[in-house]
Amino acid sequence: MMPELGKYAATVLSSYGISILLLVALTALSLRRAARVRRELAAVEARRKP
Amino acid sequence: MSSLWEYANPKKFIETAQRVLPWVAGLSVICLVGGLAWGFFFTPDDYRQGSTVKIIYLHVPAALMAINAWLMMLLASLVWLIRRHHVSALAARAAAPVGAVMTVIALATGAIWGQPMWGTWWVWDPRLTSFLILFLFYLGYIALWAAVEDDDTAADLTSILCMVGSVFALLSRYAVNFWNQGLHQGASVMRAGALAGDTQERVSNVFAVPLFVCIAGFVLLFVALVLLRTQTEIRARRMRALMARERMG
Numbered sequence: 001m002m003p004e005l006g007k008y009a010a011t012v013l014s015s016y017g018i019s020i021l022l023l024v025a026l027t028a029l030s031l032r033r034a035a036r037v038r039r040e041l042a043a044v045e046a047r048r049k050p
Numbered sequence: 051m052s053s054l055w056e057y058a059n060p061k062k063f064i065e066t067a068q069r070v071l072p073w074v075a076g077l078s079v080i081c082l083v084g085g086l087a088w089g090f091f092f093t094p095d096d097y098r099q100g101s102t103v104k105i106i107y108l109h110v111p112a113a114l115m116a117i118n119a120w121l122m123m124l125l126a127s128l129v130w131l132i133r134r135h136h137v138s139a140l141a142a143r144a145a146a147p148v149g150a151v152m153t154v155i156a157l158a159t160g161a162i163w164g165q166p167m168w169g170t171w172w173v174w175d176p177r178l179t180s181f182l183i184l185f186l187f188y189l190g191y192i193a194l195w196a197a198v199e200d201d202d203t204a205a206d207l208t209s210i211l212c213m214v215g216s217v218f219a220l221l222s223r224y225a226v227n228f229w230n231q232g233l234h235q236g237a238s239v240m241r242a243g244a245l246a247g248d249t250q251e252r253v254s255n256v257f258a259v260p261l262f263v264c265i266a267g268f269v270l271l272f273v274a275l276v277l278l279r280t281q282t283e284i285r286a287r288r289m290r291a292l293m294a295r296e297r298m299g
């Protein structure tokens with residue numbers, strides 16, 4: 001299944017590794033902050049209700 | 051017919067974004083996983099570059115999005131400056147970290163690819179240099195938003211910075227055409243006749259088709275992340291306003 005990358009295996013795999021890691025980290029951080037801000041806003045709005 | 055300006059209403063924007071986001075995110079995952087798997091596993095090596103040609107599926111879409119993210123921020127900043135719609139300023143703010151990550155991917159994969167092909171990780175070539183300056187503009191833009199407490203003032207200042215940085219966003223795309231020097235090659239994908247007829251130094255269809263799938267994946271991922279992050283910025287702004295009201299009693 002794994003393609004034959006020859007002498008450039010480290011070059012190709014490190015490019016894919018770094019890029020996928022950065023994209024996954026960006027997505028995970030965006031989702032985490034979205035959930036945190038939504039929770040905090042709900043708490044502030046709940047405090048305002050009589 | 052509904053007007054585009056309806057989405058300047060934060061509530062309307064959030065409602066629409068929530069409806070659209072799952073579809074855009076799902077499509078982006080399909081295109082990214084499909085395009086990258088196709089490129090990595092099912093395309094041949096290039097006769098000159100060997101297996102390093104597989105880096106094209108990350109480097110080109112990331113570079114394209116690094117520039118286009120800044121241009122999207124420019125448009126949103128202009129809308130803020132002219133029409134004072136908060137959602138557009140917050141959309142520009144939301145897009146900046148996504149564009150910065152795309153720039154890092156383009157720079158990192160470019161350096162890793164350049165080492166075996168050019169014999170160097172880095173060279174002060176017009177395109178590479180303008181790309182590095184674009185990255186510094188991204189950092190400055192993000193830092194400026196974080197440094198200014200008043201949201202409207204921050205939006206004004208970052209919009210001006212965005213306009214200045216647009217020069218480097220455009221330069222990083224067209225620098226190879228202005229200066230006939232440097233190691234980076236000219237356009238060979240997004241070029242008239244690149245897919246048909248013109249056979250001189252164009253990217254072969256074997257590589258171009260999965261590359262276009264990856265580009266679609268990166269564009270959709272950018273849209274999905276900006277929709278998600280803009281909602282977050284709108285909520286964070288509302289939270290700051292409510293807390294300020296609480297403090298004032």
